Amino acid sequence: MAEFTMELNEEQREVRDWLHGFAADVIRPAAAEWDEREETPWPVIQEAAKVGIYSLDFYAQQYFDPTGLGIPMAMEELFWGDAGIALSIVGTGLAAVGVLANGTEEQIGTWIPQMYGDQNDVKVAAFCSSEPDAGSDVASMRTRAVYDEAKDEWVINGTKTWATNGGIANVHVVVAVVDPELGSKGHASFIVPPGTPGLSQGQKFKKHGIRASHTAEVILDNVRVPGSCLLGGKEKLDERLARAREKAKKGGERVKNAAMATFEASRPAVGAMAVGTARAAYEVALDYATTREQFGRPIIDNQGVAFQLADMRTQIDAARLLVWRASWMAVNGKPFTAAEGSMSKLFASETAKKVTAQAIQILGGNGYTREYPVERMHRDAAIYTIFEGTSEIQRLVIARTLSGMPIR
């Protein structure tokens, strides 16, 4: 087990500085343009692919860093650059992790390269779980996958929504119901290969923030995929369903499901994105407060401004520590007995919302315009309290974990 340390080692510092350079030189200068265009920043993704940031290898390297700090450090730097562009760069990772977590070696080898494409022809991937009537309440998912034994094919029907890269992805990973009796335990994930008939993009959403990241509905109309596209394979699914049915028969047994453990491990990464956005806004505010003069002195000379900055920085550092703790726990297989992963996401995302609002206040009228980046950062920050489980759901998970009670 890696010792917990608050100091990055030499290799991590090198990677951090390299990412920071990319965020400062390539991502940040492009942020306002792609926010206005509300389009996927393909040229920036391509740049990221060229230098090796947009690749499975890079994420795998960070993911397997034994200190657990590789991913949060990478997320913080990229999202410091710009949240919308960074999400376009890391969004494919969400689908890739779905395959890595549940797929066979053959599926990983076949599909993950197609998710990223190559530096001359970059591709993206989408992870489609949410539905119009199944957001926080994942168990009420309706998209159905039925096995056609004669053809060894799965037939998928339903409507997914809010899918990052939905419809523009080369590879879609779709979660669907295979046994409606079993609630969320009756779900399975499928690869929908490029060009599969029946999959189409529905509405593309015009959003409040992270506008450089494409978010859309995905319609699945009699989509047929080969049996080999069921992640993990049929045998494993049948075994898992049999176990779930057995447990359901015994009645009411509270099962700590594997999905919850996965969320605890993945949520700190979202917390780290929020820390990146919060830090970016704080830095702009600090710089502005020391240079902007009113009443013949820099505005930071006033405690009313200086104390805000002191609180902002304190909260950002506290958020980072919660994120690092949870990431270290995840990589070292520590049980999340107090839902520490959810805690880190909750605190960091609420901090990002608060800090970016304070940054607007410190910049006064300038903060409210698109001449300065903090209004964009504030719009972007609002997503962190919504996706990967809203703040209310994080509180629910934490409270249930602490109390052992089925709090509603």
Ligand SMILES: Cc1cc2nc3c(=O)[nH]c(=O)nc-3n(C[C@H](O)[C@H](O)[C@H](O)COP(=O)(O)OP(=O)(O)OC[C@H]3O[C@@H](n4cnc5c(N)ncnc54)[C@H](O)[C@@H]3O)c2cc1C
């Ligand atoms: C930009 C963006 C990108 C996204 N990307 C993806 C993606 O790539 N793939 C994907 O599958 N999904 C994605 N999502 C979906 C996201 O995960 C959901 O929006 C989120 O889970 C919330 O679901 P909902 O929007 O249906 O809200 P709802 O679940 O309808 O919640 C509405 C409100 O009710 C509250 N609420 C609900 N239940 C409870 C409760 N039990 N107790 C207290 N409060 C409660 C919520 O906290 C929230 O405030 C994305 C969303 C957005 C906006």
